Amino acid sequence: MEISFDTYHQDKSVYYFANEPLNIQSEYLNLYLQKGIEEMGSKLNIVDLLVTTAQEITFTMFSKYFEGNEKMVKITARKKFVEDYYAHCGFGRINLTSIQPKGGYIEAVSEHFAMAWKRHFGLRPENQPGVSYFTLGFLCGAVEAIFDIVPGSFRGKQILCLSKGHGVCKFEIYRGLKRKINKSPGKGKLQHKVGEIEDVFVPNGSNVIEAINGLNLSGADSKKGLIDQFDMTLTKQFSNYMAMIEIKLLMQAKKRLGPQGIRIIKTFLEKLGEENTYFTVGKMLNSDYWQEYVESVVGKNPESRLYACLDVFTAFGCGRWQLVKMSTGQFKVSVLNNPETNSFLQLVGNTKSPLNFYAGGLMMGLANLLDKGAKTGNGVDLNFVNKLKKAGHHFEYVFEKSRMVGSEIDTLIVSRT
Template sequence: MIRIEEVRFSARLDRGSLILGGEPHVVHCHYYNHFLQTSIEDADGIYPAESVLVGTAQEIGHSQFRNLFQEKGLRDESARKALVEAVYTALGMGKISLEKVRAGRGEITTPYEHYAYTYAVTFPPRPKGKRGVAYFSQGYLAGAIEAIYDLPLGSMGSRQTACLTQGDPYVRWEFFRLDQPLPLQPSVGEGQFQTASLPQPQDTRVPFQPIRDAVLGLPLNPDPETGLIEAFDVVLTRLPGNYYSLISERHYQHMLSAVGPDVAPLVLDMLIESGHVCAFNTLGGIMSSAEWDAVVRPYLDMPEDWLYGIIAIMPAIGWGIVEPLRRPSPEGWRVALHNWYESTAIASLPNDHALTHSPFAEGILNGILALVYKAGIHEKKLTFDGALYKSLFQTGRAYESKFLQSRLQGDTADMVEANVLH
């Protein structure tokens, strides 16, 4: 039996990444997970969005578990299954048993799956008859099953047959061998990663390295019963960052192909908004937590320190290293992104890519500036709800960002600048 505590993410300090089985992992919350997934899922009438959401996860699951089995020298079926179950929970995805999985066929049932569970208890009821929301698990587990039985990538098909969002008391997936393999590609893994030193701005008392190290040491442990990670007022996951990056890129590519270039601003805006939502919920949750009080708050003298504090945390949640290029102000901010996980994944694709910069980074930068300079998180207690979001952004975002340099356009670095709009 492999215990969850034995699943260890390796922190690569010079990259700001957390590696497990050759895959960089990033911390996100259920609000971001659902916003991004729903943005893509809504395009299902335009192109088969399920193939992007499930297929990308299958690629990553297959590559990651092949690496892990090799690293640990696991050849035995039961040991491999135990590792998959433990990793799945360590990611904060919930609890599963692979007991009913065999080489050619299988079924997994669980009452606790991150996407389904958080959707069912957070959002309005999903229309009856719509498929379940557990896309990532479906693909990731299909890839894991292929790896357990040394099957080629794309040889297992899958479908979700029950979901909490449809009134079922559990989530269930079926897995089966395909006559024709799916056209999937191995994961890009750590891809074209960059290295950088952790910055330490001289105009603040916020100590970047101790904060990063303290957050790396936080016990973000899944609940023993549910396998879900409840922290910072949200439900967190530690999923492979390549999943988020590649579903964004592939969604954008599909939309451009299906609709044409006129759709580009609309799709990009949704991807930027997903980052904005993430800043508001994941990062806002962190900035309102006991952990923030303990680790960061003692150093917060000025509003700008809140921004320094939150970017000091980013390497510890696997996003990469953010370097301030000038002091932030209500007018805006300019930063360099080193090994930003979205850029690294997309730059590593073997063929061409459609995104020319990281829309997620744009949304994050816009969002954290708004949290400080518009919402005033540094001077008053906020209630993070739809009313606050609406009051702040009903006339649009408060900040707009643009990439001054982009690795996705051939530059050696990512440099992004946010400017106030209103």
């Protein structure tokens, strides 16, 4: 039985499965998002942010897919599908054979977050919790959907973690005190109508997007259930996972982090976007694949190079990113159907100011990366990222227009300071 785990919708430049938007995320974003939250300490509710969010989305998605699906009536079929889906997205390999309606134990012989953590930071101390927050929430939500149990019925804890040198990641999933959890916003508020925008030049055509979409970005054929591309490990992550965490961070900010809470979270998200660009786009531009299949179709002028990098975000399922205008020390970018914005609008509606701090950080990072010289000759590693971080960014962004405040389109202007 051949099953399509997701489909890339070219009209919206997003991957979808069971009404849930997905985009490709690097190990850097996955790791440093949760590391940054951990470093804010007990002031933030890390379980609600990282575990419950994954549980909310996973239950919503799988329950929608299983409902009325004649091929997914049997519990064994549902378990197998969840195992395969987890691997397809590059999260690793899990075994759900022994899990029951009352709960039980689940092992992951490979797990993206724990393995990446060990590569980046070395062994995690035994007295600290495991790092597989996302997987723990994923498993709770998946078990609820498999057995058609009310969401919020299950809780869990991580017993073993590959990041600590254990042979597997092991989780205990159990029925706890029932709590009400939210549904995923799904596709969110899609952008159906767009007002007038300036003419967009497309120097590279759709070649860059096609080159990336042509790759087998799935962990289903990997023994470890991982997606190894461009000298890094990728995942097909729920777009709403990042978006919902951002909203929860902002909601907790003032109460838990004090008067400067919003500014702290804003700075954190901007830096996360900036540094992720250094790592992810830097890795891609210096990869053998880029040299062989992409470089030849990218023009030599700065506009073409910038446009090619924006096409990476489009190909990764982050909406349609387009270069609208470029001049010395400044460029303007429009973003259509950014799943992050779609989610924000569904969750909180219009706001007084734009909330896309992470997207702004991506653009600051991209401008700084290209300005400093993305080609290293020696590849991209954490030393490369840290060097750019320490040098500081020399570009700032503003939202000229924002759907969050009522505009029909998101438009960012990035300028040299």
